Each structure stands twice: as C-alpha cells, then as structure tokens.
Amino acid sequence: MIEATNTLGSNYDRLMEKGKKIMVLESIVSIILWDMETKMPPKGINLRSQQLAFLKQIEHKTTTDPEIGTLLEKIKGHSDYDALNELQKRNVYLIKKKYDEMTKLPEELVVETARQRVITVDAWKKAKAAKDFFMFKPELEKLVDLKKEAAEILMKVKGTATPYDALIDIFEPHMTAEMITRIFDELKKGLVSIIKKCETTPKQPDTSILKRKVPVDIQREIANSLARFIEYDVESKEAGGRIDETEHPFTTGYYDDVRITTHYYENNFTSSLFSTLHEGGHATYDQNINPEWMYQLIGDGCSYGFHESQSRFIENFVGRSREFWTHYLPKLKKLTGDIFSDVDLDTFVHAINQVKPSKIRIEADEVTYGLHIIIRFEIERELITGKITVADLPRIWNQKYKKYLDVNIENDSEGVMQDTHWAEGYFGYFPSYALGNIYSGQILAALEKDIPDWNVQIAKGNFHNVKQWLIENVHQYGKLYSAADLIKKIAGEEINVKHYLDYLNEKYSKLYGYQR
Ligand code: ZN
Numbered sequence: 001m002i003e004a005t006n007t008l009g010s011n012y013d014r015l016m017e018k019g020k021k022i023m024v025l026e027s028i029v030s031i032i033l034w035d036m037e038t039k040m041p042p043k044g045i046n047l048r049s050q051q052l053a054f055l056k057q058i059e060h061k062t063t064t065d066p067e068i069g070t071l072l073e074k075i076k077g078h079s080d081y082d083a084l085n086e087l088q089k090r091n092v093y094l095i096k097k098k099y100d101e102m103t104k105l106p107e108e109l110v111v112e113t114a115r116q117r118v119i120t121v122d123a124w125k126k127a128k129a130a131k132d133f134f135m136f137k138p139e140l141e142k143l144v145d146l147k148k149e150a151a152e153i154l155m156k157v158k159g160t161a162t163p164y165d166a167l168i169d170i171f172e173p174h175m176t177a178e179m180i181t182r183i184f185d186e187l188k189k190g191l192v193s194i195i196k197k198c199e200t201t202p203k204q205p206d207t208s209i210l211k212r213k214v215p216v217d218i219q220r221e222i223a224n225s226l227a228r229f230i231e232y233d234v235e236s237k238e239a240g241g242r243i244d245e246t247e248h249p250f251t252t253g254y255y256d257d258v259r260i261t262t263h264y265y266e267n268n269f270t271s272s273l274f275s276t277l278h279e280g281g282h283a284t285y286d287q288n289i290n291p292e293w294m295y296q297l298i299g300d301g302c303s304y305g306f307h308e309s310q311s312r313f314i315e316n317f318v319g320r321s322r323e324f325w326t327h328y329l330p331k332l333k334k335l336t337g338d339i340f341s342d343v344d345l346d347t348f349v350h351a352i353n354q355v356k357p358s359k360i361r362i363e364a365d366e367v368t369y370g371l372h373i374i375i376r377f378e379i380e381r382e383l384i385t386g387k388i389t390v391a392d393l394p395r396i397w398n399q400k401y402k403k404y405l406d407v408n409i410e411n412d413s414e415g416v417m418q419d420t421h422w423a424e425g426y427f428g429y430f431p432s433y434a435l436g437n438i439y440s441g442q443i444l445a446a447l448e449k450d451i452p453d454w455n456v457q458i459a460k461g462n463f464h465n466v467k468q469w470l471i472e473n474v475h476q477y478g479k480l481y482s483a484a485d486l487i488k489k490i491a492g493e494e495i496n497v498k499h500y501l502d503y504l505n506e507k508y509s510k511l512y513g514y515q516r
Pocket of ligand 1 (some may be wrong): 282
C-alpha cells in the first residue's frame with residue numbers, strides 16, 4: 001500500500017476516506033432492510049438473510065480495517081493533534097469509538113447476529129399472527145444470548161458499569177440505566193398524576209368520530225398533504241423522500257434519500273395521519289444535517305433520543321395541537337367529502353388527545369405513552385442482567401401492564417409481541433422514546449423564547465419558521481455534540497423532565513377542564 005505522506009492533514013483525509021466507506025455501507029444496509037419491509041416477496045427471506053449477513057461481514061471488515069488503527073495512532077499521537085478543529089476531533093473520536101468497539105466484537109458474532117436477526121424477525125411475524133409466543137421464544141432466546149455476549153464485550157470497551165449500559169450507549173451514548181431510572185421515576189410520578197386528573201373530570205372526549213371510515217386512497221392524499229405541510233418533499237422531481245406502506249411505520253435513509261412508511265387503516269385514519277407526521281419528523285431531521293458533513297461520521301443524527309424528540313415534536317406538539325387543527329381541519333373536511341362535515345374543532349381536538357390507558361404502545365396517547373416505555377425499560381434491564389429469562393417475558397409483561405396501566409392483556413400479540421424491537425435485537429432502544437419526549441419539552445421551551453407566536457403561525461398554516469428554527473438549533477448539528485452537550489446548548493441545562501410535564505399539564509388541563 002502506498003502511504004501518502006505522514007503529515008497530520010493527509011492522515012486525517014485518509015481516515016475520512018475510510019469513514020466514508022462506513023457511512024455508504026450503512027446506507028446500503030438500510031436500503032436493503034427497507035426493501036425487506038416494503039417490496040420483497042415472502043419467499044425472498046432466506047436469500048435476504050444471506051445478503052444481510054454478507055453485508056454485515058463487509059461492514060465489520062471495513063470498520064475494523066487495521067489501517068484505521070494505524071491512522072488513529074498517528075493522528076492521536078501527532079504533536080499537532082490539538083491544532084485539529086472541533087469537527088475534525090469529533091470525527092476522529094467517533095471513528096475511534098466505532099473502531100474500538102468493532103475490533104473487540106468477533107466477526108463470527110456480528111455475522112451470526114445479523115443472520116439470527118432476520119430469522120427472529122420472521123419468527124416474530126408468524127408468531128404474532130398466530131398469537132403464539134412459543135413460536136417466537138426459541139429464536140428470541142438465541143438472539144438474546146448473542147446480544148448478551150456482545151454486551152459483555154462492549155461493556156469492557158466502553159467502560160460502562162453493566163452490560164445493559166453498553167447496549168443503551170449504542171442508542172443514547174453516555175446514558176446509563178441508573179440515570180434513566182432516576183429520570184423515569186420523576187416522569188412516572190408526573191404522568192400518573194395527569195392521567196388521574198384526566199380520568200376523573202366529567203369533561204370526556206367523544207372519540208367515535210375517529211372510527212369513521214376513510215377510504216385508503218383519501219388517506220394517501222392526506223399523507224401527501226401533511227408531507228407538504230412539514231416541507232418533506234415526496235412529490236417533486238427533486239424529491240428526497242417517499243412514502244410507502246408497511247406493517248409498522250418507520251424512517252430510513254441518508255441525506256438526499258430518506259424514506260418513510262405508514263400503515264393505512266380504513267377505520268382508524270388518524271393512525272396513518274399521525275405516523276406520517278411522526279416519521280416525517282425523523283425524515284426532516286436526517287435531511288437537514290449540515291450538508292457539508294455528508295459521508296463524515298458527524299453527518300448523522302445526534303442520538304436516538306434526539307431523533308425521537310424531533311419526530312414527537314412534529315407529531316404531538318404540532319400535529320395534536322389546537323392551532324394545527326385550526327388550519328388543517330377545514331383541509332381535512334375538503335379532502336374527505338362529507339365524512340367530517342358535522343365535526344367542530346373542539347370536539348376533534350379533544351378526540352385526538354384522549355388520555356386513556358391502553359394495551360398498544362404505538363396507539364397510546366401522549367400522556368400514557370411514557371408508561372409503556374417505562375415497562376419495557378424495566379423488563380429489558382432485568383432480561384439483559386439475567387434476572388429474568390425469555391420464558392418469563394409474557395407473564396411479567398402482563399403483570400406490569402395490569403399494575404401501571406390497569407389493562408388486561410388477553411394474548412401475547414397485544415402484549416409482549418406487539419413491538420418489533422426485541423425481535424430485531426434492539427435492546428436498550430426503548431428508553432430513547434421517553435428521553436426524546438423529555439428533550440422535546442426542553443426544545444419547545446427554547447423555541448418559545450425565540451418565536452413566541454410560533455403556534456399562531458401554525459394556526460395560519462405556516463410551519464416554515466418553526467422548521468427553520470429546528471434546523472438551525474437541532475438538525476444541522478448532526479453528531480457534532482453528544483446528546484448531553486446538545487441539550488445543554490439548546491436549553492441551557494441538562495436533561496430535565498419539568499418542561500415536558502409542564503407542557504402536558506398546560507395542554508391537558510385546558511382540554512379536560514381540570515385545575516392544574
Ligand atoms: Zn420514532
């Protein structure tokens with residue numbers, strides 16, 4: 001191999017070339033996973049498992065390329081290292097973190113996990129359809145064992161206190177189960193108090209209007225019009241986005257190709273409506289990271305929690321607000337003919353904000369949602385620690401749903417098998433949803449200082465200024481800062497539950513007519 005020169009700059013450039021390969025490979029994996037969920041015929045599953053395992057192998061080889069190790073040593077050991085700017089140092093840090101972690105994970109473990117993941121997801125789908133946890137159990141057990149093995153190794157590399165912390169770090173770097181427990185305890189107290197108030201006031205919403213049949217073709221038009229509202233281009237010749245249909249909505253992609261999916265239910269049109277806004281929030285984040293950082297490690301979302309703060313900001317703070325519906329209800333009425341012609345704004349806004357403990361996380365309202373996450377956090381922490389086993393999952397799940405939400409789980413498809421995350425090996429992921437809500441409360445407080453009439457603008461149908469603010473204050477920074485540093489930069493303080501609870505109290509005391 002020809003070594004250019006030994007100067008710091010050329011070594012850094014060479015390292016960035018290596019980093020680019022990693023980012024491009026990751027984007028290939030994401031597109032192949034997208035295809036698996038949207039277009040792939042059922043019979044393709046075994047071939048896809050091989051394709052993914054092979055890609056993971058290449059990714060592992062690329063990330064652990066010994067030349068990266070040599071370059072890192074030369075760069076970090078160079079006498080002028082401190083002369084590198086903030087962006088360069090962050091890129092070096094991020095690539096080193098990846099390299100250190102991946103070099104410690106045996107290639108066989110990575111490849112085996114990728115293969116097992118595809119099989120487990122497939123088993124989960126079949127088991128969920130059959131409402132039979134025992135079809136899922138043996139494959140999930142294999143995946144959990146692989147994940148535990150990886151977590152033990154990563155714990156040492158990352159220097160975390162527990163294997164579970166090492167998994168959390170993948171999604172929310174530097175966050176720990178101990179910190180999450182403290183944050184969630186405060187969150188839980190606040191949520192439970194709001195739920196009680198909502199449940200006991202006489203003013204209750206009429207949600208029957210939301211069950212009115214809306215043909216799927218019209219729902220597609222609604223989704224497109226919402227994409228237009230949030231300036232997520234899925235229609236023009238320069239579009240960088242698209243909307244497809246999957247069982248569970250998700251977002252995937254990179255800068256100029258960021259795709260979202262949704263699911264249209266004829267008798268539940270708000271499901272696709274809010275999931276489009278939610279995934280659209282993820283997509284606009286991915287599309288608006290500083291364009292100069294494309295192919296660099298910093299050109300990526302800050303953390304899963306931050307990503308979720310953006311999706312839930314648009315879904316809930318905007319999409320479930322009275323102001324948004326002041327603008328959009330007339331539009332909805334036009335798109336749906338006479339289906340909602342008799343519905344007034346107050347009735348509609350209260351209906352879409354009903355607080356009611358339920359069984360399914362993705363259908364949960366803003367207030368009870370956090371409890372769904374807390375349950376999952378508590379369970380997966382015990383599972384990775386080994387205090388409980390895969391076989392215990394249905395029983396413990398059902399107990400916690402009874403205790404926290406007072407609902408009876410009738411079968412495992414509406415219980416422990418409702419989500420795809422564990423089937424995909426994403427342990428440590430769930431907490432980021434609730435952390436995202438908490439960040440979004442702080443982000444809202446900061447936005448209100450800069451644009452005091454932001455909701456008046458929304459009521460007029462103008463989302464542009466809010467979006468520009470989000471780009472300027474959140475999106476553009478990508479992974480330049482850690483989540484802890486970014487929230488401090490935006491909000492002037494560490495993660496703080498107070499603002500999110502304030503927002504909920506303010507909103508729901510008005511909707512339900514209770515005293516704060
Ligand atoms: Zn999300």
